[in-house]
Amino acid sequence: MRVSLTFFLLVIAVLAVAVLIPCLPRPSFTPPPSPSDKTEAALGPQPSAAPAAQVAATVLYPALFICHGGGPLPVLGDPQHAEMVEKWQEHVSYLTGRYGRPSAIAVVSAHYQTRHPEVGSAARPAMHYDYSGFPAAAYALVYTAPGAPALATEMVDALRSRGMSARANPQRPYDHSVFVPLLRMFPAADIPVVPIAVLRSDDPGEHIRIGEALRRFRERGVLFIGSGSSMHHFDYLYSQRDAGRTFNDALTRVLTAEAPLTPAARREEMVRVKSFPGFDEAHPSYGQEHLMPLLTLLGTAGGRPAREVANMPFLAANVRHYLFEE
Numbered sequence: 001m002r003v004s005l006t007f008f009l010l011v012i013a014v015l016a017v018a019v020l021i022p023c024l025p026r027p028s029f030t031p032p033p034s035p036s037d038k039t040e041a042a043l044g045p046q047p048s049a050a051p052a053a054q055v056a057a058t059v060l061y062p063a064l065f066i067c068h069g070g071g072p073l074p075v076l077g078d079p080q081h082a083e084m085v086e087k088w089q090e091h092v093s094y095l096t097g098r099y100g101r102p103s104a105i106a107v108v109s110a111h112y113q114t115r116h117p118e119v120g121s122a123a124r125p126a127m128h129y130d131y132s133g134f135p136a137a138a139y140a141l142v143y144t145a146p147g148a149p150a151l152a153t154e155m156v157d158a159l160r161s162r163g164m165s166a167r168a169n170p171q172r173p174y175d176h177s178v179f180v181p182l183l184r185m186f187p188a189a190d191i192p193v194v195p196i197a198v199l200r201s202d203d204p205g206e207h208i209r210i211g212e213a214l215r216r217f218r219e220r221g222v223l224f225i226g227s228g229s230s231m232h233h234f235d236y237l238y239s240q241r242d243a244g245r246t247f248n249d250a251l252t253r254v255l256t257a258e259a260p261l262t263p264a265a266r267r268e269e270m271v272r273v274k275s276f277p278g279f280d281e282a283h284p285s286y287g288q289e290h291l292m293p294l295l296t297l298l299g300t301a302g303g304r305p306a307r308e309v310a311n312m313p314f315l316a317a318n319v320r321h322y323l324f325e326e
Contacts, residue, residue: 060218060219061223062223062325064091064226065228065321065322066181067228067229067320071176072137072180076137085184087312089184099221103221104151105186105192105222106193107182107224107227108227109177110177110198111289113199114200115199115200116167118167118197119166119169119197120169120197121148121153122147123147123149123170127142128174129141129176143174145186146192151194155217158214181227194222196210198228198296202287202288202289204273204292205271207295208296208298208303211299228289230247231247231248231282232283235284236317240316242317243281244278246278248318251276255298256308262303263303264303266304273295308322
């Protein structure tokens, strides 16, 4: 009888446990993250894998050639510069909308002339009012964007690596070729700016080589702006309607032509740019510095084609803007 009672109690206990265990709360358990989970936790959701060719591709920030207008007039409300200012702002809207905010702005300035390649490396560039005869407001303009000394030094190193006698200039201020368009294009003045010189030689080939040496900085999100003018001959600028159009048409044909014109062939054509029809009407024999920023930008594009993004009047003359986009 004792054995039977013991056996009966054991059966009762087993049945009780079987009934109660499913009702007990279970501890939660989160497995440790896999390596990919850790990456997502640190960086946020990651995009799905792209094809190998897409991953390998490098997006270059475009390079833009503009006419910077007459002295400070574009920012003083001059009606003859209204369309030009509007175009500047359209260009920026397109660039930032498609490519985002540039990491820095490198301005190849027609009003920064040197014998050898030079890059402005001031941390806080001063203002250089390199014009005269304008209202007092023209001498109170200030563009407060910082310089980029480290980037400027890297650019000098890149030029030297191609055998050029380049140097950084820590005293270089912002001339009006730099600050006038930027006051309207990037008014927040919160992107570092690096001024780049043109050479007194006015040699197209030398300027193309400068651009070729600097091309890799476009891979890092640097926006190159060539600030000059496709037409800059004072004998005709104010008096001859559409002066420069013949040359600009020739320029557009070469810069925008697709195959069969190869990058190398386009480069050679642009080395001979002074032989284009209408060149003497567009640029004087004593100085073609306003065209040289365009040649530097062609170098940053490796001779690849541009798009004409503006065809408009500049005083009595005609000027063009070009965008190098890959």
